[in-house]
Structure formats: structure tokens, C-alpha cells
Amino acid sequence: MKRRKFSKDFKIMVVKQAMTGTNKSNIARRYILNPGVISRWINEFKQGKI
Template sequence: MRRTKYSNEFKVQVVKEALETRNKAAVARRYELASNMLHRWIKEYESGKWGVISVEGISPLETKKLSQENDHLKRLLGEKDLEIAILRDLVKKKNPHLLTKLK
């Protein structure tokens, strides 16, 4: 049986579809690929091995890292907002006259 050589453009198209749909098995079946091959392509794509750069000029690996950092910062911001709300409630209960100074 002959090995099929796939172009990088085809690989990127398949990988993006798999990542968008989050159903690697279905995408692999649609393109008649082995699921382990698609998994390997995804790893290579995310590591930047193909030299693919997104529209923003950032590699997929860097995009993933930035997304994780963004999620972490959003979580921290939510915690700080909650702390501020709790402290304002405490001030309101203990010293209502100070509340006007805090706003």
C-alpha cells in the first residue's frame, strides 16, 4: 500500500476543523485518516513545527499560551471584584457614613 503525502495546507485545514468542532474522531473519519495521524498533526500544528502563523502573526503555540494567561487573569480579576464587593458590604454594615467616601 502506498503512503499518501498530504500538503501542509490540507493538514492545517483538517487540524483547524478538528479543533473547531472538538470532534477529532469524526473529522478523521470524514477525511479517511487514522485518528492517531490526526492527533499527531494537531500536536505538530500546536508546536509550530509547520511554521504556520495565524492571521494575527502569532503561532498557534503562542496563541494557546496567551489564551491560558488571559483565562488566569480573568479569574484573578473576578476574585478581586468579589473581594471589593464583600469589603463594601462590610463597610456598609459597620460604617454607613464611610460608604459615600468610597464611591
């Protein structure tokens, strides 16, 4: 199984939803992601890596 690659725009969209208070588990289910991935993207966003 290949790893999925996500665009920068997609990651930013997910991060913004998570930062507005939407439950990470709900976001993860909606986009078929692991909640840990969302947490990692949030940290990368805060560090300016995304």
C-alpha cells in the first residue's frame, strides 16, 4: 500500500478546522486520517513548516 501525499493547501485547511475548535476525531473521520497526523500538522503549522 502506498503512502498518501497531501497538498499544502489540504493540510492548511484541516489545520484551520482543528484550530477553530472542531474535534480532531471528527475531522479525522471526515477525511479518513489518523488524529495523530492532524496533531503533527498542527505542530508543523505552528513552527512554520507548512
